[in-house]
Amino acid sequence: MNSYSDQKQSLLRRLKKIEGQVKGIQKMIEDDRYCNDILIQIAAVRSAVNKVGGLILENHLKGCIKTSLANNPEEEVIDELINTMIKFIK
Numbered sequence: 001m002n003s004y005s006d007q008k009q010s011l012l013r014r015l016k017k018i019e020g021q022v023k024g025i026q027k028m029i030e031d032d033r034y035c036n037d038i039l040i041q042i043a044a045v046r047s048a049v050n051k052v053g054g055l056i057l058e059n060h061l062k063g064c065i066k067t068s069l070a071n072n073p074e075e076e077v078i079d080e081l082i083n084t085m086i087k088f089i090k
Contacts, residue, residue, distance in 0.1 A: 021045045038041025
């Protein structure tokens with residue numbers, strides 16, 4: 001079981017909305033819409049993806065990391081968390 005399991009449906013709804021936004025951007029480009037409007041929609045998608053990532057990260061810290069600390073050497077868990085954070089913030 002994942003630490004985000006209790007929020008799975010909410011996360012999936014958010015991701016489906018993001019998928020719709022991306023399809024909307026594709027349509028905007030097909031329709032030769034104004035660049036500014038497209039950029040605003042891209043910013044909205046980026047923000048939505050960051051929100052989903054933040055929610056999963058929060059659950060990871062409160063669930064997976066907490067459990068991992070109880071079962072593994074602290075330094076190993078911290079190293080894994082650092083690597084995850086570096087990849088997440090790129």
